[in-house]
C-alpha cells in the first residue's frame with residue numbers, strides 16, 4: 001500500500017474482537033513509534049504497553065467508561081517526560097517539546113498498527129490520575145494519549161475533513 005493510501009484508509013474503530021496481539025506486532029508498532037522525530041532526539045516520552053484484561057478494564061474506567069478499550073488487543077499509553085526535555089530545553093521543553101515528542105510517536109505507531117492490519121483509535125479523554133495509578137507512573141511522567149489497537153468488529157465510520165481552504169494559508 002502506498003503511503004498516501006495508508007493514510008487515507010485509516011479510520012478510527014471503537015469495537016474490537018477480543019484477540020491477543022503477538023509480541024512481534026507489538027515490537028513493530030513500538031519500533032515505528034520510536035522512529036518518529038523528537039526534539040534533540042531526546043525521545044522525551046515513555047510508552048506503556050497494556051495487554052492484561054483487568055488493566056485494560058481500569059483504563060476503560062479511567063477513560064470515562066469507553067468500554068471498547070477493555071476488548072482491544074493492546075493499549076499503548078504514551079506519556080510525556082517533561083524532565084528529560086526540560087534538562088535540554090528549559091520551559092519550552094517542559095511545556096511543549098515533550099508533548100510533541102510523545103504525540104508524534106503515537107501518530108507513527110497508529111499508522112504502523114494500520115499497516116500491520118490492525119484497527120485503532122486514539123483516546124485522549126481520560127482522568128490522568130486514574131491512568132497514572134493503573135500504570136504505576138512515577139510522578140514525573142504525564143499520560144497524554146492512549147492508542148487502543150485491536151481486530152475490528154465493526155466497519156469504521158468514514159469521516160471527512162474540513163476543506164483545505166478553511167485551515168491552510170499559502171503565503172505568496
Ligand SMILES: Cc1cc2nc3c(=O)[nH]c(=O)nc-3n(C[C@H](O)[C@H](O)[C@H](O)COP(=O)(O)O)c2cc1C
Pocket residue numbers: 010011012013014066121122123124125126156157159
Ligand atoms: C487528541 C485526540 C483525542 C481523541 N480522543 C478520543 C477519545 O477519547 N475517544 C474516542 O473515541 N476518540 C477519540 N479520538 C479519535 C477522534 O475522534 C478521531 O480520530 C476523529 O473523529 C477522526 O476520525 P478518524 O480517526 O476515523 O479519521 C481522539 C483523537 C485525537 C487526535
